[in-house]
Amino acid sequence: MTPYEPNLIEAKWQAHWEKNKTFKVKRDSSKKKFYLLEMFPYPSGRIHMGHVRNYTIGDTLARFKRMKEFNVIHPLGWDAFGMPAENAAIKNNTHPAEWTFENIRTMRKQIKALGLSYDWDREIATCHPEYYKWNQWLFIKFLEKGIAYRKNSTINWCEACQTVLANEQVVDGCCWRCDNEVLQKQQEGWFFKITNYADRLLEGCKTLSGKWPEQVLTMQTNWIGKSTGAEVDFKVNDSDQVIKIFTTRPDTLFGAMFMVLAPEHPLTRSLSRGTKQEPAIDAFIKKVNQQDTIARTSDAGEKEGVFTGMYATNPLTGDSIPIWTANFVLMDYGTGAIMSVPAHDQRDLDFARKYNLPVRVVIQPKKEEALDEKTMTHAYSADGAMIHSGNFDGLIGQEARSEVCKYLKKNKIGKATVNFRIRDWGVSRQRYWGTPIPIIHCDRCGIVPVNFDQLPVELPLDAQLGEKGQSPLHTLESFYKTECPKCQSPAKRDTDTLDTFFCSSWYFDRYTSPRLQDKPFDPEDNNYWMPVDQYVGGIEHAILHLLYSRFFNLVFNDIGLTQTKEPFDHLLTQGMVIKDGAKMSKSKGNVVDPDEIIKNYGADTARIFILFAAPPIKDLEWSDQGVEGCSRFLKRVWRIFCEFVDEIRSLSAADENLSTSVKELKELRRMTHITIRRVTEDIEKRMQFNTAIAAIMELVNHLYLFKEWKEKQSEIDENLYAVMRESMEAVILTLSPFAPHITAEMAMLMNFSKSLDEKKWPTYKEELTQTDEILIVIQVNGKVRQKIQVYTGISDEELKSLSLNEPRIQEWTQDKEIKKIIIVPKKLVNIVVK
RNA sequence: GCCGGGGUGGCGGAAUUGGUAGACGCAAGGGACUUAAAAUCCCUCGAGGGUAACCUCGUGCCGGUUCGAGUCCGGCCCUCGGCACCA
Numbered sequence: 001m002t003p004y005e006p007n008l009i010e011a012k013w014q015a016h017w018e019k020n021k022t023f024k025v026k027r028d029s030s031k032k033k034f035y036l037l038e039m040f041p042y043p044s045g046r047i048h049m050g051h052v053r054n055y056t057i058g059d060t061l062a063r064f065k066r067m068k069e070f071n072v073i074h075p076l077g078w079d080a081f082g083m084p085a086e087n088a089a090i091k092n093n094t095h096p097a098e099w100t101f102e103n104i105r106t107m108r109k110q111i112k113a114l115g116l117s118y119d120w121d122r123e124i125a126t127c128h129p130e131y132y133k134w135n136q137w138l139f140i141k142f143l144e145k146g147i148a149y150r151k152n153s154t155i156n157w158c159e160a161c162q163t164v165l166a167n168e169q170v171v172d173g174c175c176w177r178c179d180n181e182v183l184q185k186q187q188e189g190w191f192f193k194i195t196n197y198a199d200r201l202l203e204g205c206k207t208l209s210g211k212w213p214e215q216v217l218t219m220q221t222n223w224i225g226k227s228t229g230a231e232v233d234f235k236v237n238d239s240d241q242v243i244k245i246f247t248t249r250p251d252t253l254f255g256a257m258f259m260v261l262a263p264e265h266p267l268t269r270s271l272s273r274g275t276k277q278e279p280a281i282d283a284f285i286k287k288v289n290q291q292d293t294i295a296r297t298s299d300a301g302e303k304e305g306v307f308t309g310m311y312a313t314n315p316l317t318g319d320s321i322p323i324w325t326a327n328f329v330l331m332d333y334g335t336g337a338i339m340s341v342p343a344h345d346q347r348d349l350d351f352a353r354k355y356n357l358p359v360r361v362v363i364q365p366k367k368e369e370a371l372d373e374k375t376m377t378h379a380y381s382a383d384g385a386m387i388h389s390g391n392f393d394g395l396i397g398q399e400a401r402s403e404v405c406k407y408l409k410k411n412k413i414g415k416a417t418v419n420f421r422i423r424d425w426g427v428s429r430q431r432y433w434g435t436p437i438p439i440i441h442c443d444r445c446g447i448v449p450v451n452f453d454q455l456p457v458e459l460p461l462d463a464q465l466g467e468k469g470q471s472p473l474h475t476l477e478s479f480y481k482t483e484c485p486k487c488q489s490p491a492k493r494d495t496d497t498l499d500t501f502f503c504s505s506w507y508f509d510r511y512t513s514p515r516l517q518d519k520p521f522d523p524e525d526n527n528y529w530m531p532v533d534q535y536v537g538g539i540e541h542a543i544l545h546l547l548y549s550r551f552f553n554l555v556f557n558d559i560g561l562t563q564t565k566e567p568f569d570h571l572l573t574q575g576m577v578i579k580d581g582a583k584m585s586k587s588k589g590n591v592v593d594p595d596e597i598i599k600n601y602g603a604d605t606a607r608i609f610i611l612f613a614a615p616p617i618k619d620l621e622w623s624d625q626g627v628e629g630c631s632r633f634l635k636r637v638w639r640i641f642c643e644f645v646d647e648i649r650s651l652s653a654a655d656e657n658l659s660t661s662v663k664e665l666k667e668l669r670r671m672t673h674i675t676i677r678r679v680t681e682d683i684e685k686r687m688q689f690n691t692a693i694a695a696i697m698e699l700v701n702h703l704y705l706f707k708e709w710k711e712k713q714s715e716i717d718e719n720l721y722a723v724m725r726e727s728m729e730a731v732i733l734t735l736s737p738f739a740p741h742i743t744a745e746m747a748m749l750m751n752f753s754k755s756l757d758e759k760k761w762p763t764y765k766e767e768l769t770q771t772d773e774i775l776i777v778i779q780v781n782g783k784v785r786q787k788i789q790v791y792t793g794i795s796d797e798e799l800k801s802l803s804l805n806e807p808r809i810q811e812w813t814q815d816k817e818i819k820k821i822i823i824v825p826k827k828l829v830n831i832v833v834k
Numbered sequence: 835g836c837c838g839g840g841g842u843g844g845c846g847g848a849a850u851u852g853g854u855a856g857a858c859g860c861a862a863g864g865g866a867c868u869u870a871a872a873a874u875c876c877c878u879c880g881a882g883g884g885u886a887a888c889c890u891c892g893u894g895c896c897g898g899u900u901c902g903a904g905u906c907c908g909g910c911c912c913u914c915g916g917c918a919c920c921a
Contacts, residue, residue, distance in 0.1 A: 213838095213839095214838075214839095215837095215838055215839070215915085215916080218837065218838060218916085219837090219838085219916060219917080222836095222837070222916085222917060223917085225920065227920075227921085229921085245921080246920095246921065247921060248920090248921065249921080260921090303919075326919095327919085328919045328921095329919085329921080330919075330920070330921090332920095333920045333921075334920075334921060335921095337921095338921045339921085340921090341921090345921070346919095347919055347921075348921085350919095419920085419921090421920060539915085539916090542916080543916095612846095612847095612858085612859070613846060613847085613859085614846070614847070615847085617839095618839095618840090618847095619914090620846090621845090621846060623845085623846065623859095623860070625845095625859095625860050625861070626845095626846070626859070626860060628860085629859050629860055630859080632859095633859080635873095635874095636874095639874085681850080682850095685850080686850070688848095688850095690846095690847070690848085690858080690859095691847095691848065691849095691850095691857080691858080693858080693859095694847095694848075694857065694858035694859075695857090695858085696858095697858055697859075698857080698858070701858090704875080704876095705876095708875085708876080775854085777853080777854050779853085779854085779901085779902075781901070781902085782853090782900090782901060782902035782903095783902090784854050787854075808888095819901080820901070821901090822853090822901055822902080824853055827853060827854090828853055828854075828902090830853080830901055830902065831901090832901045832902090
């Protein structure tokens with residue numbers, strides 16, 4: 001018997017696939033396409049188990065769909081720009097490009113060792129000018145369409161690193177890299193008008209329901225944060241200033257007893273100017289500014305504020321109400337100013353109690369509990385009838401709100417409006433290792449895009465990073481000194497680069513025509529391949545990447561680049577790989593190196609284990625013994641195969657014409673066909689690979705029992721080997737998406753008519769999954785008391801009398817009144833007695 | 835605080851529409867083979883009781899619906915994520 005030597009088999013088939021370009025695909029309108037995509041990796045150094053899990057899940061599906069005769073596109077590339085390359089470059093005194101390309105080489109080799117069925121001819125790297133040229137092209141299109149614009153805003157700044165940080169890179173108010181405090185700074189930069197697409201992004205979430213995990217859709221919906229309400233103007237007394245507020249509760253307007261401005265609101269300082277409150281206000285603003293955002297927002301209990309010294313008029317009551325400023329009002333939500341209705345908002349009530357401000361009840365609670373304005377400590381924030389509200393009294397909820405809005409509009413003091421939580425996406429990064437922004441700043445012409453024929457604006461590779469990580473682009477004259485494309489006078493390039501999320505927002509489109517020279521992608525190719533039918537990746541991208549990509553796709557729609565409605569039709573978010581109760585990480589020291597596993601057990605074992613240990617969407621607990629078990633399973637498959645291969649090599653498998661009366665042969669055929677059904681449904685309908693593999697294990701266990709039985713027979717039945725061949729083929733074919741190497745080898749040794757890569761997925765015959773006899777469970781009052789074998793076509797009446805005549809059942813029913821008998825066809829009989 | 839996911843043997847996990855709870859694997863125990871060990875093959879394996887046939891209990895807790903509940907409903911506890919002064 002040839003021993004199972006995974007390393008030899010795997011190297012052989014990987015070389016075969018590479019040489020024959022087995023997984024290369026072309027557009028072919030005669031075939032149904034399937035776009036399978038895993039989130040492309042950041043080339044951080046070496047692959048980890050999270051990658052292995054991600055790509056194994058995707059590859060299994062890709063191989064399955066290929067066998068189901070889809071034209072499967074399955075590409076891989078590299079999300080190759082980003083800060084870690086710069087950090088590593090500084091640390092190791094190398095260049096980010098060198099570091100990145102070295103990592104890509106290492107990781108590509110590791111990924112190939114897993115036997116993943118990628119079309120490597122479509123490989124891309126976002127740091128390559130051939131790719132980022134199209135980032136720049138798109139940026140200019142966005143500018144033309146008014147999607148990209150420039151503004152001054154607050155950013156996270158690390159003084160020690162001399163760089164802007166993304167929100168995710170701020171940990172507890174400090175820089176993740178050097179642990180220094182992060183400052184809030186005003187700075188000009190480029191933004192994308194994602195807010196204009198908020199409603200369409202929200203609409204899209206609804207169409208994705210059932211195809212994306214609800215959790216992800218909920219997170220996106222919350223992130224977009226749509227609230228409907230009203231904008232209301234409050235006139236400042238003895239001034240021509242107006243304070244615009246946003247509220248979701250216009251029906252509580254009569255209860256607005258004071259106003260609160262965000263400390264950063266421009267009116268906060270200007271209103272208090274010259275009043276005796278001015279010093280107090282200035283001190284308060286300074287105090288709040290010194291707190292970082294995290295400290296200010298995490299400490300939700302501590303509400304603090306100061307009176308500005310000015311009053312405004314409640315437009316509905318005509319009352320004068322004081323204007324305050326307080327830390328709990330945020331400048332970047334709504335208008336940065338609120339009306340305070342303490343009786344019906346808990347925060348306002350807390351604030352009113354702390355500073356002795358008045359409270360007025362204007363909503364009648366539904367239950368007849370009376371609210372006492374003087375003593376209440378819990379605001380009533382649910383709907384109810386308006387009271388103390390003039391002509392509006394008695395109106396309730398939605399109707400009340402829309403009546404108030406009508407009134408506001410008619411009297412030009414406000415209007416119904418919608419407010420979103422989502423903010424425009426700031427894309428400028430003061431970093432080096434990214435896509436240069438293709439813009440020239442001219443003193444005469446202002447902002448001028450680089451001409452299309454001048455793209456790409458190449459990132460200078462001879463640049464040296466500053467000691468502290470400063471981008472050399474800001475100081476590299478040969479880069480930024482240029483002339484204005486419009487007026488030819490001396491001008492300066494934009495020295496910022498684009499957020500790397502720009503690259504990842506459309507890379508899946510580029511895969512459809514990865515080498516195209518004159519466009520980001522070919523419309524026909526794109527139209528054929530897009531959308532991605534199945535996207536597989538981590539939940540950590542639930543908002544950023546997945547939302548940005550959906551946004552890009554909408555913009556692409558608007559500028560006629562694509563017809564795809566949503567870029568990712570189905571999304572699967574895989575769970576984390578856990579060891580000893582924590583996510584694998586270097587700092588925790590619980591990392592298992594995929595290379596070690598492949599070296600010791602082979603890629604097939606690694607793949608089987610990672611799919612078998614848990615369903616894809618759940619977290620997976622790593623277990624060395626579990627790996628051993630999976631290795632054992634493959635060896636077991638190999639041994640039973642070797643046991644029979646000589647006898648079945650030149651046979652045809654049993655087909656529908658074969659009939660046998662031998663019970664064991666019939667049973668093996670039934671197991672074979674049931675297994676095909678189970679594996680097919682587990683992959684296709686449930687995406688539950690663990691149970692699919694379990695089903696194959698059961699079939700293999702059955703083959704061992706069959707072998708044992710066979711050895712006891714004095715003569716071999718004429719059909720035995722044909723049935724065995726059918727079963728062995730089913731094992732090989734159903735196992736092949738999970739463990740492609742061992743199955744390719746077995747298929748070859750067994751003389752398959754075609755190579756395994758061209759084989760179709762096996763089908764099962766419904767009639768062969770059935771038996772002449774079925775097991776019926778007999779219950780008395782819902783408790784199992786007996787199990788009997790009956791022939792399949794038994795009538796209910798027969799089954800009833802059979803059940804009642806069972807001695808064990810009679811023990812439970814004698815001297816009892818039989819109330820009723822419930823029959824579940826082909827499953828059970830329940831006798832209800834009293 | 836709000837919004838999700840989850841809680842099943844010693845462990846990872848099955849149970850697809852309300853119908854035999856614990857598939858499959860790991861660990862453990864026993865047997866076969868072997869001079870022996872490893873490997874392999876076979877068997878047992880939720881708890882308690884019983885010589886046994888079997889019986890009772892058992893899916894986080896309390897209650898409900900049902901002939902029948904891991905699954906449905908109401909209330910709670912724990913846990914893991916996400917968001918969090920969003921007006």
